[in-house]
Amino acid sequence: MPKKVDRQERRTLIADALMRVAAEQGLEAVSLRHVAAEAGVSPGMVQHYFRTKDEMMAFAMAVVRERGQIRVGDALARLGENPPPRQLLRTMIAALLPLDEQSRNDGRVALAFLAYTAVRPAAAVAVSEDTAELVDFIAGVVPGPAPREVAAGVLALMEGLGVYLLGGHYTPEQALGALDAHFDMVFHRPATT
């Protein structure tokens, strides 16, 4: 490790180690000692940067979210200016699905984090804020009645497709087929229901 490493870099280094452990062996393998070994630092060093496992998990999740935002930003940049709403949403959701190795690893961490926070709701606040923001954004893009309900459905569909992709229950083709069938409905539905 270089001599001068700032706090954020070291935290990221440790969070990366945590994610490798979680992605390869599952959340239950994540311990201070295990993460320290993976990162090549002492357990005391890990504890210096993350006082609790909750803190470590929350930081790892923040890294995963940031990577997701970067993937979305890159994919949208490739679309050029003012893409049609359907293409915009499809590109955004597809960029967030675990369809390649890096996003699968991130997805495993996200799923582990969701399972972790299902019994510790306080740790889920940041994710809840993200979710609400995404619902707002999607609601501004979908046409027709009940945009907030439709948007909440689009986001939940994404989450469910992600879970089934990670578990190997859906193939990438099935997941994208379900997504496209969903957008067929969202963007072709009658003006009143």
Next chain:
Amino acid sequence: MPKKVDRQERRTLIADALMRVAAEQGLEAVSLRHVAAEAGVSPGMVQHYFRTKDEMMAFAMAVVRERGQIRVGDALARLGENPPPRQLLRTMIAALLPLDEQSRNDGRVALAFLAYTAVRPAAAVAVSEDTAELVDFIAGVVPGPAPREVAAGVLALMEGLGVYLLGGHYTPEQALGALDAHFDMVFHRPATT
């Protein structure tokens, strides 16, 4: 514990203890010793019935799935004979969502199991078979084109809503609103897309 307990009953007793531990403290708290303490039996006894943690997890998941099937069966029985397709599906999906305490506990176990199998795909085979059966069933009920893709979407939507309910990201009202908006689209969509 009664003197004569058959194998299945004892396994269920131990699986119930496992589920209480997983529901209250998360998957990472599930250990042979911890489950034994919760069940009031010796660790050796737990090991007699479940040789590995994988076996214990798979059995607990089977119990959760069976309870889900019973909830669905009960809810459908209350609908009477030949309910309209939309009511049938809505009732089925709502019965599977974590909307009360028992189904929330079961949902936490299911989520923990999904996170567990995301890094151990072999353990997920039974869930994959369930998923495929449910997709087939729903595909037989939804109207219009691309029934398999639409069905895969309905099931993924259910999974995602469940995850967001467990994490507290959606309220029950939001989740049911998203479900109903989805069914508005599924059951009112044009005959061709």
